[in-house]
Amino acid sequence: MKNRxxxxxxxxxxxxxxxxxxxxVSRQSVNAIExxxxxxxxxxxxxxxxxxxxxxxxxxxxA
Amino acid sequence: MPPMPSHRQIxxxxxxxxxxxxxxxxxxxxxxxxxxxFHDDVHxxxxxxxxxxxxxxxxxAAIGWRITWRRLDEMEKEVRKLSWFxxxxxxxxxxxxxxxxxxxxxxxxxxxxxxxRGTPGVYFALGWVGLVMAQLLCSLVARAGWxxxxx
Numbered sequence: 001m002k003n004r005x006x007x008x009x010x011x012x013x014x015x016x017x018x019x020x021x022x023x024x025v026s027r028q029s030v031n032a033i034e035x036x037x038x039x040x041x042x043x044x045x046x047x048x049x050x051x052x053x054x055x056x057x058x059x060x061x062x063a
Numbered sequence: 064m065p066p067m068p069s070h071r072q073i074x075x076x077x078x079x080x081x082x083x084x085x086x087x088x089x090x091x092x093x094x095x096x097x098x099x100x101f102h103d104d105v106h107x108x109x110x111x112x113x114x115x116x117x118x119x120x121x122x123x124a125a126i127g128w129r130i131t132w133r134r135l136d137e138m139e140k141e142v143r144k145l146s147w148f149x150x151x152x153x154x155x156x157x158x159x160x161x162x163x164x165x166x167x168x169x170x171x172x173x174x175x176x177x178x179x180r181g182t183p184g185v186y187f188a189l190g191w192v193g194l195v196m197a198q199l200l201c202s203l204v205a206r207a208g209w210x211x212x213x214x
Contacts, residue, residue: 007129020064024136025136025137025138026136026138028138029136029137029138031138032138032213037212037213038138038141038213040137044137
């Protein structure tokens with residue numbers, strides 16, 4: 001699954017560690033999601049969407 | 064003034080306290096009751112005292128496991144579930160030939176190595192420990208493989 005997480009994080013000037021702390025996950029999880037190696041659960045996807053103030057489909061797209 | 068502990072820190076400290084206090088209460092409480100029932104005959108009470116000690120350790124381990132599990136994020140949980148599933152399956156498959164080799168000639172090879180120590184209880188414990196160790200090892204290998212594949 002493709003996503004815009006890295007771009008959205010860069011827009012806000014956050015490091016992976018900062019984003020991880022805001023989402024209450026590990027930095028490794030953020031890295032794996034950004035590189036498309038791990039698909040987050042629906043609750044985590046909602047947390048990400050809420051954090052960036054965007055709908056889920058604006059962040060994640062079915063590859 | 065030092066900062067107030069967060070909700071998570073308070074929950075963690077509470078859980079640790081419950082684990083430690085619970086384990087102590089189970090161990091000393093059970094020991095007191097068992098010794099009273101057996102009129103301080105330590106030899107007769109030994110199996111029950113061992114059981115109480117196990118219950119005390121099991122309590123602490125269960126709470127510790129719960130604390131650890133709840134502090135993992137979802138990807139870590141997935142890694143552990145997957146690696147345990149793959150590791151356990153692999154361990155069962157890998158240890159099966161060893162068991163069959165040991166059974167050749169009615170387990171003569173094993174009996175030769177064990178000598179007089181080879182009681183049924185020792186054989187059972189060896190089998191259990193061997194399988195657990197194999198599962199842990201294979202699970203660690205599977206977890207390492209997962210992380211390498213996700214780098």
